[in-house]
Amino acid sequence: MAIDLRSEFQAPAVDAAADAARRVIDALVRSGGMTDADMSAIADRLNAVADDLEAAAPPVADRLVDMWRGDGITRHDPVAGPENPIAPPLEYSAVDSRTIEAVTTLGLPYQGPPSCVHGGVSALLLDHTLGVANGWAGVSGMTAELTLRYHRTTPLFEPLTVTARQVSVDGRKIRTTGEITAGGGTCVSAEGLFIAKHPPRPR
Template identity: 65%
Template sequence: MDAAVDPGAATTGEMLTADPANDGVDAAVAAARRVVAALLHAGGNSAAEMNDVAGRLNAIAEHLEEHAPGTDERLVDMWAGEGVARHDPVTGPENAIAPPLHVYGLPDGSVSGTVTLGLPYQGPPGCVHGGVSALLLDHTLGVANAWGPGPSGMTGTLTLRYRRRTPLFEELTVSARQVSHTGRKIRTVGTISAGGEVCVEADGLFIEVDLPVPR
């Protein structure tokens, strides 16, 4: 594993992920994210009226489902245009599962972003789930491929090394850079760090492919 990414890199480059709006679907998704976290904070022993909450949430889901296009039509719409995706589970302002992480492209060819994760992302007590770290890194390596000098591709092999526990409720820096490309093979590395110390390292081999877009 190269020490190829400076975890202290400032996140002051070009924003490579979708910029959330303060209204419309982005505002509704931000509120949904707040509900997801609040449900975990309240838990099963709280005095909140959970059956009433369930009823109100199901009514909202019914309203949204009534106004949703069919899945095939929606997939075409999701992938139309040339901009960055707005729906992925790491950076997407339209996806309440995404924390969301915002990733910036830096002049040295690397990418970096910061995020603070709460209870929905917990693995060991008070720590980020190792699989969530893998999710953040796999995605950020992909963003680095789009920003870096070489081609993009799909993940072939991803190796994660967990160096220390990754804390919840503290600012994390997620960084990545493409280190080589030979033929259709692309190698990209990245880290998650907290307080200047590397918590997780990722080393990815990506394969250049033409991805079919739904039409």
């Protein structure tokens, strides 16, 4: 069963723009200096787009309030946020009442070792996914500890399954585990300790 983790505030045009930006990021990393494209002209075009966006953007304080309004899952986070172009983004499904998973394929923008996912990116995906599993299970909080074990390299260009499960809740302490697998083998496993508290939302 797919989990609708989107905010109730939908913005299809914003999501489409973020998808386009993902394509640009991927194409820029893939091209590097090995392209016949006129990169100076492309830089001018991209700067013109950035100028238009910056001219129309609200003050940061107003945007922060907008990002955190409502009770839904945020749309801006760097892992599953549909309006954040650095997010893959992950789309989660429920395995059971305490477990979620997502399948994603990462490209060159997420590379660390040759043809492999950067270890910090793996940590980002797991930290966020453990947190989402906590929310799905009904008790969430802030990351206090995150312990990772890198079993083998995590490949680019192949489907990755990111899974997390809330294991226990003891007072304000929440313990959650997760892993990234590829081809049926574990690439990275994680154990997290979360504390059931949240900073105040911007107002």
